[in-house]
Amino acid sequence: MSMNTEMSAEKNNAENVAHSHEYLTFVLGDESYGLEILKVQEIRGYDAVTKIANTPDFIKGVVNLRGLIVPIVDLRIKFGLGKVEYDEFTVVIILNLHGRIVGIVVDGVSDVMGLQEDQLRAVPDIVTSIDTRYITGLATVDEKMFILVDIEQLMNSQEMALMDSMAIH
Amino acid sequence: MPIDMSQFYEVFFDESEELLAEAERLLLEINIENPDIEELNAIFRAAHSIKGGAATFGMMNMTEITHVLENLLDKIRKHELALTSEHVDAFLAAKDVLKMMVDGHRLGSDVDAKMVADVKMQLSALSEKSGASLSKPAPATAASAPVVGPPPAVEAPAAIAAAPVEVQAAADGLKRFDIELPETSEKDVANLQEELGLLGEVVSAKRADGRYVFTLTTDSTPADIISICSFVFDPDSLVIRDASTPGIPAPEAPAPTPTPTPETESQSRVEIHEEVGYGLFSLPGKENEEEGYGLFAPFTPHPDAIEAGAAAPGDSTTAEPVTPAVTENANPGTNAILENQEKKNLGRRETDKAPASAETTSIRVGIEKVDQLINLVGELVITQAMIEQRSSTLDPVHHEKLINSIGLLTRNTHDLQESVMSIRMMPMDFVFSRFPRMVRDLAGKLNKKVEFVTLGATTELDKGLIERIVDPLTHLVRNSVDHGIETPENRRAAGKDEVGKLTLSAAHKGGSIVIEVTDDGAGLNREKLLAKAQKNGLPVSENMTDSEVHQLIFAPGFSMAEIVTDVSGRGVGMDVVKRNITSMGGMVEIRSALGYGTTISISLPLTLAILDGMSVSLGQNIYVIPLNLIVETMQPKMEDIKTVTNEGLMVHVRGEYLPIIPLYALFKQDTEITHPTEGVLIIIEAEGKKAALFVDTLVGQQQVVIKSLETNFKKIQGVSGATIMGDGSVALILDVPAIIKMGQHNQPQGVHQ
Numbered sequence: 069m070s071m072n073t074e075m076s077a078e079k080n081n082a083e084n085v086a087h088s089h090e091y092l093t094f095v096l097g098d099e100s101y102g103l104e105i106l107k108v109q110e111i112r113g114y115d116a117v118t119k120i121a122n123t124p125d126f127i128k129g130v131v132n133l134r135g136l137i138v139p140i141v142d143l144r145i146k147f148g149l150g151k152v153e154y155d156e157f158t159v160v161i162i163l164n165l166h167g168r169i170v171g172i173v174v175d176g177v178s179d180v181m182g183l184q185e186d187q188l189r190a191v192p193d194i195v196t197s198i199d200t201r202y203i204t205g206l207a208t209v210d211e212k213m214f215i216l217v218d219i220e221q222l223m224n225s226q227e228m229a230l231m232d233s234m235a236i237h
Numbered sequence: 238m239p240i241d242m243s244q245f246y247e248v249f250f251d252e253s254e255e256l257l258a259e260a261e262r263l264l265l266e267i268n269i270e271n272p273d274i275e276e277l278n279a280i281f282r283a284a285h286s287i288k289g290g291a292a293t294f295g296m297m298n299m300t301e302i303t304h305v306l307e308n309l310l311d312k313i314r315k316h317e318l319a320l321t322s323e324h325v326d327a328f329l330a331a332k333d334v335l336k337m338m339v340d341g342h343r344l345g346s347d348v349d350a351k352m353v354a355d356v357k358m359q360l361s362a363l364s365e366k367s368g369a370s371l372s373k374p375a376p377a378t379a380a381s382a383p384v385v386g387p388p389p390a391v392e393a394p395a396a397i398a399a400a401p402v403e404v405q406a407a408a409d410g411l412k413r414f415d416i417e418l419p420e421t422s423e424k425d426v427a428n429l430q431e432e433l434g435l436l437g438e439v440v441s442a443k444r445a446d447g448r449y450v451f452t453l454t455t456d457s458t459p460a461d462i463i464s465i466c467s468f469v470f471d472p473d474s475l476v477i478r479d480a481s482t483p484g485i486p487a488p489e490a491p492a493p494t495p496t497p498t499p500e501t502e503s504q505s506r507v508e509i510h511e512e513v514g515y516g517l518f519s520l521p522g523k524e525n526e527e528e529g530y531g532l533f534a535p536f537t538p539h540p541d542a543i544e545a546g547a548a549a550p551g552d553s554t555t556a557e558p559v560t561p562a563v564t565e566n567a568n569p570g571t572n573a574i575l576e577n578q579e580k581k582n583l584g585r586r587e588t589d590k591a592p593a594s595a596e597t598t599s600i601r602v603g604i605e606k607v608d609q610l611i612n613l614v615g616e617l618v619i620t621q622a623m624i625e626q627r628s629s630t631l632d633p634v635h636h637e638k639l640i641n642s643i644g645l646l647t648r649n650t651h652d653l654q655e656s657v658m659s660i661r662m663m664p665m666d667f668v669f670s671r672f673p674r675m676v677r678d679l680a681g682k683l684n685k686k687v688e689f690v691t692l693g694a695t696t697e698l699d700k701g702l703i704e705r706i707v708d709p710l711t712h713l714v715r716n717s718v719d720h721g722i723e724t725p726e727n728r729r730a731a732g733k734d735e736v737g738k739l740t741l742s743a744a745h746k747g748g749s750i751v752i753e754v755t756d757d758g759a760g761l762n763r764e765k766l767l768a769k770a771q772k773n774g775l776p777v778s779e780n781m782t783d784s785e786v787h788q789l790i791f792a793p794g795f796s797m798a799e800i801v802t803d804v805s806g807r808g809v810g811m812d813v814v815k816r817n818i819t820s821m822g823g824m825v826e827i828r829s830a831l832g833y834g835t836t837i838s839i840s841l842p843l844t845l846a847i848l849d850g851m852s853v854s855l856g857q858n859i860y861v862i863p864l865n866l867i868v869e870t871m872q873p874k875m876e877d878i879k880t881v882t883n884e885g886l887m888v889h890v891r892g893e894y895l896p897i898i899p900l901y902a903l904f905k906q907d908t909e910i911t912h913p914t915e916g917v918l919i920i921i922e923a924e925g926k927k928a929a930l931f932v933d934t935l936v937g938q939q940q941v942v943i944k945s946l947e948t949n950f951k952k953i954q955g956v957s958g959a960t961i962m963g964d965g966s967v968a969l970i971l972d973v974p975a976i977i978k979m980g981q982h983n984q985p986q987g988v989h990q
Contacts, residue, residue: 118967119858120953121904130950130959132967135616137959139950169949231951 088182093214094161094174097149100212101174102181103219107163111177114158124229133162133169139230142173146228147197150175165220170230172219183207188216198222249290250343251601254336256283258670261332264325265673272313272320280328281310287335299338302353305360306331312364327363329674330356416451604700607660614650614657615942621650622963662697662843665743665752668707669694672714672741679718686725686735687718692742698750702841705821706752709814713754713837714741716811721758721835731832733757749823749840757834761787761827787827791815793925816924822848822865848943850960852936852968853919855900856908859968860932861941861960866973868920868927870935873913888918888929895920898980899931903955908933923974930976943970955979 091102117129117140126145130137140160144150160171188205198215202222207214223230260283263276284307291299306328312318334356341348430439430451440452628636628643669691680687698706722728722737729735740755763786770777770789777789793812815825823841842849850861851870871890879887879894886897897918901908910916910933918929941960946953946969957972 116966118959118969119906120969121906121955123953130946130967132619132961132965135612135619135944135961137944137946137949137961137967229951 088184090180090182091214091216092161092180093178094159095150095176095178096143096147096174099149100178100214102183102207102214102216103161103163105180107165107219109162109164109169112160112162112171113156114154114160114173127229128173131171133171136169138162138169138171140171140173141223141228141230144173144175163219163223165223168223170223172223181209183209183214183216199225199227246294246343248601249294250339253287253290253339256287257332257336257339259283261329261674262670264328264332265677267320267325269320269322269325274314277310277314277320281307281314284310294342296338296342298348298353299335299342302331302334302338302357302360305357305364309360309364324363327356327359331360413452417449602660611657611661614654618650618654618942619961619963619965621646623965626963659697661700663700663703664694665696665698665703665750666691666694667703668710669741669743671707672711675711676714676718676739679715683719684724685718685722685737687722688736688738690738690740692740693744696743696745696750698743698841699843702821702843705817706839706841709817709839710741710752710754712810712814713839714739717754717756717758717835717837721756721760723759727759745843746840749842752839752841753836755834755836760831760833760835761790761829762831766790783829784827787829790827791825819865819923822863824865847940848960848970849938850941850970851919851938852941852962853917853932854934854936855904855932856906858906859936859962859966860900861968861970862919862921862930863970863973864938866921866923868922870917870919872916873918873929875914878913886913888913890920890929893927895927895929896980897929897931898976900976901931903976903979921973921977923977926977928977928980930971941968941970 090105092105092108093100093102095101115131117131119129120127120139126142128140128142130139132138142152144152154173157176158173159175159177160173161177162169162171187207187209189207191200191203191206194200198217202218202225204216204218207216222228260280263280263283267273267276267280284303288300288303288307291297291303309318309324310328313320313324318324334353337346337348337352340346430441442450442452625643625647628640631640633640672691673689676687676689717739722739723731723733725735728737738757740753742755743750743752745751763783766786766789767777767779767781770786770792773792775789775792777786790811791814818825818839818841821841823839826838826840827835828838829835848861849864851864851867852859852861854860869890873888877889878897879889881887886899887894888897897913899911899913900906901911913929913931916931916933917935918931919935921928921930941962943958944960946956946959953969955972955976956969957975958970959967960970962968
């Protein structure tokens, strides 16, 4: 987990908060991503999951989160990034998307930073495994690029197969 | 402090429904030849409370009909009119109309105006008839038209009460009240003036002695004024005078008593406590202290009325010293129901009896809150189980105290869980109470004589189940009346009492509740059943046991026409009944003897949230199978395993060939056990189909708390939910009907050797 953006985050926070959004940044392989901090409920370690039959392999299964049955998605498998290992350093970000609780497995969580809208750059037309529809923008902080993801759209999308609209098999 | 009336609407609707249900129950019980005055009073009170509430909330259509109803009831209550079955029918019709109106206001559903008008006319006609037949007290009894009558002071309010149109006018029309305040601070006066300003126009004047007098012009009732003032003052210290046109005082206005006597004031205060929200008709009813609803005082001083023996309410209470307690005891069979009625009702009745104990005995709580509590307690139980499990490895010598404490925690947690689960429990009476009416109507329609008895109405069941049991039970009861119980002629011919007996009972048996519908009718005819089944191509044989034969009526599409009664088929939709009950985790059983009757027995788990399950393992995972869907488990021998064209794995059990559904293949899970002889076959049955589910091993039988997968995820085929095991891990609960269906499309390709 890198802490190298801490300074810039503080600096950004100090500036005009009204036009800035706070992002939780996380690492997938060599790339840094950000998602809106307000969608995050908590961050926890990776527990044993209960596998669910006939679901894509990136859906690891479900866990018991204080009595709630919560599905866990491994974004590393979904986007083919990073080494898929599960150890004591594996991090699960628990998202609360309008009451739906979903966990995502990432390589690591780095920081919380405030970004202003004018710091965001549009995504050029490229072919990626994440549909560019779900990328709200790219931001550069300390010469490092952060890919900002609309996590709610992404998680509700058909390709994540987390919703009922998606047919199984 | 502005008062948001909308928050009271729900309370009013709930309460109205309760009152209507109560009134209906009483009406059905009433002895027409010799009606119990207490019961009449109770029906009257119900109508009256609804009228009060409806007027407060401006639901004039309800006010009108309750008003006419009330008038007629009042006459019967005062013996001006003899109760006839015609009246009871009219009252029941009025109840239906009122229910329709409540629904109309609450849910926006349609209100059948014609039906309303019909009922109103019927009630009015009955009232008029009484006026004609008992001409002596005519002026006071004609309800449909404004009344002409003797002493104006007495008659004027009666006229208002009697004419629905004018009631509306009176309720809509403004009235003026003088409110004398006790000595108080300027600030309180200002506050109060503001509050009362919400009701209407307030003019404040300071008197010579420093006290304030408000003149309030409003369409509200004194009770409303008192309830608002009581936020600031002791209502005892208030004096409210109706300063409206002296000729037409509102019927519900309290008698203008400038210096109220303590007893009347305390009376009115109790009333307000009881009817907070729509305490409309509370007035100092000193003439009726015991009942606590001294409304119709204006009627009673009528000289003719007194002559006619229509005792004043005060007299009536003394004349009929039957206390509600006595009535309840006098009729234990169905009055047991009363005790289980929503306790609030009971509380209210008790307060009626003893104004001193005005506290309510129940509170209304949203079901989400209760469910949240149940969830949290469920978590606590799991956490506690985890602690217990972890502490089991500790050395009892070194950690004696810790282990003792954990033991205590275990006990307390289980007690807590039990208490919390009981919150969701409701008495079966909520279901039972709707049947007397249905049976009565149905029996009338079919020209049968049926005595309807309920037993064990106090038995408690989970609210969710209560709601879902209504339909199947309605079906069964209807069937029993329609096809079970014979016509009086047939019964006489069979040497039975003309009156058939239909019993609905509920009782706890172990961890489940057993609900039985019993009739002493014709019973099921084994031969005819078998013949019919054979004709329908069902696999039957002469050797089948009676209970197996009886189960045939649950077969889908098994029409029983000409079998039970030669009229129509008992068993129409019986498969639906069975399916509903099975989906609740319950079972249906039939006991019948030809010529002696039939009992249909439903056994249900106590709650939907908990399931009796068999946990089985498959590789690393644990799955839970609902126990009620398991027929048996077996370890098959090699020779029992059969194939067709080396595919379509089957097992030969007790003369039947059942398809084997290997769960590992269905769920594409890794396991080392891939041949049925190494693992366990679980014979499952759902919707009339059997299959053998092949899993690794049996783990154990346990009760599990059902959690939804769909809350945060989605529906998974073959899985009906999930549960949390003692170690905190998640186990999936199998959806047996879906698995049997999946198995048909997913036959394994031969045996993996």
